[in-house]
Amino acid sequence: MDxxxxxxxxxxxxxxxxxxxxxxxxxxxxxxxxxxxxxxxALKGVSxxxxxxxxxxxxGINGSxxxxxxxxxxxxxxxxxxxxxxxxxxxxxxxxxxxxxxLTGLQNIRVKALMSGLTNKEIDQIIQDVIDFADIGDxxxxxxxxxxxxxxxxxxxxxxxxxKPDILIVDEALSVGDQTFYEKCMEKMMQFKAEGKTIIxxxxxxxxxxxxxxxxxxMHYGDVRxxxxxxxxxxxxxxxxxxxxxxxxxxxxxxxxxKKEDQKDFSLEELQTRDANDVTPAQASKIFxxxxxxxxxxxxxxxxxxxxxxxxxxxxxxSVRTLDHQQVVEQAATAQLAATRAAEYREKTxxxxxxxxYKIKAEHKVTxxxxxxxxxxxxxxxxxxxxxxxxxxxxxxxxxxxxxxPYDD
Amino acid sequence: MKxxxxxxxxxxxxxxxxxxxxxxxxxxxxxxxxxxxxxxxLNPIIQVGVYYLIFGMGxxxxxxxxxxxxxxxxxxxxxCWFYMSATMLGTSQSIYRQLYLxxxxxxxxSTLPSVNIVSNLTSFWAMLAVTMLTIFSLGLPVxxxxxxxxxxxxxxxxxxxxxxxxxxxxxxLIRDYHMVLQSVIRLLLYLSGxxxxxxxxxxxxxxxxxxxxxxxxYVIDGFRKSLFNGSWFWQHPVDMAIxxxxxxxxxxxxxHLHIKFRARFVDLA
Numbered sequence: 001m002d003x004x005x006x007x008x009x010x011x012x013x014x015x016x017x018x019x020x021x022x023x024x025x026x027x028x029x030x031x032x033x034x035x036x037x038x039x040x041x042a043l044k045g046v047s048x049x050x051x052x053x054x055x056x057x058x059x060g061i062n063g064s065x066x067x068x069x070x071x072x073x074x075x076x077x078x079x080x081x082x083x084x085x086x087x088x089x090x091x092x093x094x095x096x097x098x099x100x101x102x103l104t105g106l107q108n109i110r111v112k113a114l115m116s117g118l119t120n121k122e123i124d125q126i127i128q129d130v131i132d133f134a135d136i137g138d139x140x141x142x143x144x145x146x147x148x149x150x151x152x153x154x155x156x157x158x159x160x161x162x163x164k165p166d167i168l169i170v171d172e173a174l175s176v177g178d179q180t181f182y183e184k185c186m187e188k189m190m191q192f193k194a195e196g197k198t199i200i201x202x203x204x205x206x207x208x209x210x211x212x213x214x215x216x217x218x219m220h221y222g223d224v225r226x227x228x229x230x231x232x233x234x235x236x237x238x239x240x241x242x243x244x245x246x247x248x249x250x251x252x253x254x255x256x257x258x259k260k261e262d263q264k265d266f267s268l269e270e271l272q273t274r275d276a277n278d279v280t281p282a283q284a285s286k287i288f289x290x291x292x293x294x295x296x297x298x299x300x301x302x303x304x305x306x307x308x309x310x311x312x313x314x315x316x317x318x319s320v321r322t323l324d325h326q327q328v329v330e331q332a333a334t335a336q337l338a339a340t341r342a343a344e345y346r347e348k349t350x351x352x353x354x355x356x357x358y359k360i361k362a363e364h365k366v367t368x369x370x371x372x373x374x375x376x377x378x379x380x381x382x383x384x385x386x387x388x389x390x391x392x393x394x395x396x397x398x399x400x401x402x403x404x405x406p407y408d409d
Numbered sequence: 410m411k412x413x414x415x416x417x418x419x420x421x422x423x424x425x426x427x428x429x430x431x432x433x434x435x436x437x438x439x440x441x442x443x444x445x446x447x448x449x450x451l452n453p454i455i456q457v458g459v460y461y462l463i464f465g466m467g468x469x470x471x472x473x474x475x476x477x478x479x480x481x482x483x484x485x486x487x488x489c490w491f492y493m494s495a496t497m498l499g500t501s502q503s504i505y506r507q508l509y510l511x512x513x514x515x516x517x518x519s520t521l522p523s524v525n526i527v528s529n530l531t532s533f534w535a536m537l538a539v540t541m542l543t544i545f546s547l548g549l550p551v552x553x554x555x556x557x558x559x560x561x562x563x564x565x566x567x568x569x570x571x572x573x574x575x576x577x578x579x580x581x582l583i584r585d586y587h588m589v590l591q592s593v594i595r596l597l598l599y600l601s602g603x604x605x606x607x608x609x610x611x612x613x614x615x616x617x618x619x620x621x622x623x624x625x626x627y628v629i630d631g632f633r634k635s636l637f638n639g640s641w642f643w644q645h646p647v648d649m650a651i652x653x654x655x656x657x658x659x660x661x662x663x664x665h666l667h668i669k670f671r672a673r674f675v676d677l678a
Binding site: 074076077078089090091092098099107110111112114115116117119120297298301304305308309312315318320323 | 410411423425426429430433437509510511514515516614615617618619621622647648650651654655657658661662665672673675
């Protein structure tokens with residue numbers, strides 16, 4: 001084919017870990033190295049291409065990996081190994097997917113358009129088209145949670161198609177719509193094709209695939225069983241389903257169990273022996289290796305961060321120490337200040353001596369041993385002041401008398 | 410280092426989208442309320458009233474703090490605090506809450522914390538306006554130091570983003586993280602000096618010094634330094650170094666975890 005390749009899927013695998021509990025999953029995620037959890041290979045080395053202006057059908061029974069491969073192409077889930085080349089914007093429509101249930105249809109249109117980077121002006125231009133295309137009447141102002149599955153699919157399709165993708169993946173989204181809507185979508189998808197865009201059409205409705213798709217890929221338990229022009233592949237697929245349906249229930253079960261077991265026992269080494277001839281030796285070294293999930297932190301980064309941690313530690317220690325020291329000093333000063341203030345306050349509010357000339361600092365009850373000189377030294381006031389404050393005529397003190405000790409000037 | 414650049418580049422190339430989505434978020438949140446956006450200001454005002462009653466009248470008995478009327482001092486602290494606490498909680502849940510939506514489209518997930526950071530700014534500006542009115546009406550002096558608000562605002566946004574990208578990733582990986590964060594934030598209201606002055610001699614000096622290492626305190630205290638005629642920010646190089654070291658470490662670890670695990674977010678949804 002001469003038209004440019006839009007999607008190239010090469011030896012893609014997807015391994016799912018089958019954890020029993022959620023915490024197992026997180027533990028495995030956070031611990032380095034591989035854990036020994038049972039795994040399941042949803043894709044076992046899938047390769048196909050889709051070109052510009054082509055409608056590619058993806059068929060297969062339930063659990064064959066159609067949706068998984070669609071999600072890998074649209075960048076939603078990362079492949080475990082293999083090479084994926086996508087040239088252009090991908091938009092995927094699955095049944096009722098990616099809509100916010102509590103927002104109204106109109107709000108959903110706007111939010112999704114905003115999130116895909118459109119400006120409000122651009123949205124104003126397309127919003128009427130989207131509403132017209134979805135054609136769900138007054139429900140456009142109702143929360144999406146009240147929608148029927150058909151309405152959700154209509155809205156989802158209308159939004160996706162107006163985001164002008166280069167590659168459109170329709171994942172069984174049309175199966176819930178009625179005939180009128182289906183025809184409308186078909187018309188739109190035909191128009192897309194004519195514009196040179198690529199459509200990947202996932203469906204169980206073989207007659208739809210037959211009328212619309214140029215080529216078909218038949219997925220079977222994680223493998224591509226056959227790919228080629230629509231008529232041939234569909235013939236073989238129909239043959240298979242008729243044959244399969246004729247089997248007895250036990251035979252069917254045994255067949256399915258066998259296939260599922262194969263998907264559990266699969267390994268990348270097995271893929272390499274199987275498909276080594278399909279890739280160039282240069283590719284082989286990389287294509288059968290696991291894709292790394294994010295990069296490991298580089299050595300220089302670890303060194304920088306350790307240096308920062310050490311710096312932080314010392315800065316914090318320095319800060320705590322100086323603050324500690326400063327505060328001890330400050331605290332002492334504050335205590336001093338508080339004491340002074342308290343003293344001032346006491347003086348201000350103290351009672352006056354009976355003669356009204358002095359403020360009383362303290363009172364002293366005279367004992368037999370007390371002399372005026374003793375009291376003066378004890379309270380740090382002059383004897384003369386003591387005498388004046390207490391109206392004493394001479395230095396003799398009567399035992400039991402209350403002596404007022406005055407403040408200094 | 411590459412991780413940090415990837416994440417930051419995604420923020421700048423999608424800046425227009427971030428602003429538009431956050432503006433829409435704001436509208437959508439308050440659309441079903443009769444008073445609409447007024448709630449963004451009414452809510453904090455009510456809280457300010459309660460805190461003033463308890464701390465201003467009760468604890469401080471109407472006294473000044475660091476030479477500033479308590480009401481102005483507290484309102485400025487709370488303006489920052491309301492913004493930071495709401496953003497810390499909001500960013501933490503930003504990715505988890507949208508996981509279903511973004512898992513069905515090709516979307517730069519790392520911008521979700523930024524959407525929350527920008528969206529919360531609306532109430533921050535409103536609250537700051539009320540605080541400024543209060544400061545003017547009290548006749549506090551205007552000074553050239555007010556300009557350093559720009560520096561501390563920058564600090565606040567960078568810190569919010571660093572913590573946000575870290576929290577958002579952690580919440581998707583481990584749900585309990587959000588619960589822990591919630592409890593910590595409840596404590597931080599008191600420990601970061603938003604409603605009462607932790608720079609007090611009533612606390613043991615060691616405790617006080619350790620509390621002052623908190624980046625949230627650095628921002629709140631910085632806003633107060635700027636508007637209440639305190640010192641210049643370069644006069645405290647060690648505090649500045651501590652703040653930026655914590656912020657950058659968070660940013661590095663956050664971006665690394667985000668890039669490492671974001672391909673698997675869908676598996677965890």
